[in-house]
Amino acid sequence: xxxxxxxxxxxxxxxxxxxxxxxxSSQASSSQAPLPPPSTPAPEAPSQEHNGKxxxxxxxxxxxxxxxxxxxxxxxxxxxxxxxxHLKSSAGPMRLQDIAIITGTPLxxxxxxxxxxxxxxxxxxxxxxxxxxxxxxxxxxxxxxxLTEIQRATRRGGGLSVRTLKESWKEAxxxxxxxxxxxxxxxxxxxxxxxxxxxxWNEVKPDRVDLEAVGExxxxxxxxxxxxxxxxxxxxxxxxVDLLKELASEGLQATAAEQVVPKAPxxxxxxxxxxxxxxxxxxxxxxxxxxxxLSKDYVAPGK
Numbered sequence: 001x002x003x004x005x006x007x008x009x010x011x012x013x014x015x016x017x018x019x020x021x022x023x024x025s026s027q028a029s030s031s032q033a034p035l036p037p038p039s040t041p042a043p044e045a046p047s048q049e050h051n052g053k054x055x056x057x058x059x060x061x062x063x064x065x066x067x068x069x070x071x072x073x074x075x076x077x078x079x080x081x082x083x084x085x086h087l088k089s090s091a092g093p094m095r096l097q098d099i100a101i102i103t104g105t106p107l108x109x110x111x112x113x114x115x116x117x118x119x120x121x122x123x124x125x126x127x128x129x130x131x132x133x134x135x136x137x138x139x140x141x142x143x144x145x146x147l148t149e150i151q152r153a154t155r156r157g158g159g160l161s162v163r164t165l166k167e168s169w170k171e172a173x174x175x176x177x178x179x180x181x182x183x184x185x186x187x188x189x190x191x192x193x194x195x196x197x198x199x200x201w202n203e204v205k206p207d208r209v210d211l212e213a214v215g216e217x218x219x220x221x222x223x224x225x226x227x228x229x230x231x232x233x234x235x236x237x238x239x240x241v242d243l244l245k246e247l248a249s250e251g252l253q254a255t256a257a258e259q260v261v262p263k264a265p266x267x268x269x270x271x272x273x274x275x276x277x278x279x280x281x282x283x284x285x286x287x288x289x290x291x292x293x294l295s296k297d298y299v300a301p302g303k
Contacts, residue, residue, distance in 0.1 A: 088134040090133075
């Protein structure tokens with residue numbers, strides 16, 4: 001018997017020894033076993049739309065590199081600045097407790113802050129009323145006193161800043177405009193928006209008005225004496241040649257008119273200049289030494 005036949009006989013014996021009935025019964029019992037119940041999903045939470053309330057989203061525009069706004073802060077100098085600036089903007093004297101409450105500073109409880117506040121050069125304390133006020137540069141409260149301060153500054157050779165006057169008296173700009181209409185002061189303004197900048201006293205005022213000197217814009221002028229009018233009209237302007245001679249005799253020179261520099265012609269875009277006729281550069285110079293001229297046409301013999 002060959003080895004192949006022996007292997008086939010051994011395989012048949014193995015199949016016969018297997019109990020197929022018990023195997024089929026175990027398969028049938030496993031198929032009839034009840035399956036576990038499916039897992040029920042968890043009940044969903046009621047939607048926000050049904051409740052009528054929207055959930056607040058967290059803020060995403062927070063800049064963590066910037067310090068949080070803590071009001072007046074904890075530094076003594078910062079708190080002092082807040083207190084002095086509020087006292088400066090107030091219309092009149094204030095109590096210490098009111099300043100502390102409005103500015104949110106421990107001005108009435110912090111001894112160091114209170115000492116710095118009292119020692120400030122712009123803070124004035126009235127011991128009789130126990131009130132504090134800001135010391136401005138000026139103490140006027142009417143138009144006449146304002147004009148006196150402007151006159152005093154102009155006599156010293158300068159004007160006054162309108163901003164400084166407004167800090168001392170809030171009605172100062174309106175009073176300055178009235179004084180300007182009455183020709184009492186001169187006002188300089190900014191070129192951009194025409195805001196008042198400096199104010200000066202008008203020292204020269206017209207006592208007599210010449211009706212003939214009234215211009216087209218309604219501006220009044222001063223009465224000029226007849227002697228000066230005659231001298232003015234007797235003046236004669238020389239012609240151009242004599243004028244240059246007169247200037248040269250006095251060591252002067254006529255101002256030259258500004259010469260307009262001619263602009264270069266604009267180049268047209270999109271057009272290129274034509275190719276220039278440049279001489280050809282010969283690189284084969286060694287042929288010239290051999291007696292061969294490449295600029296000539298050579299014809300083969302017999303043609």
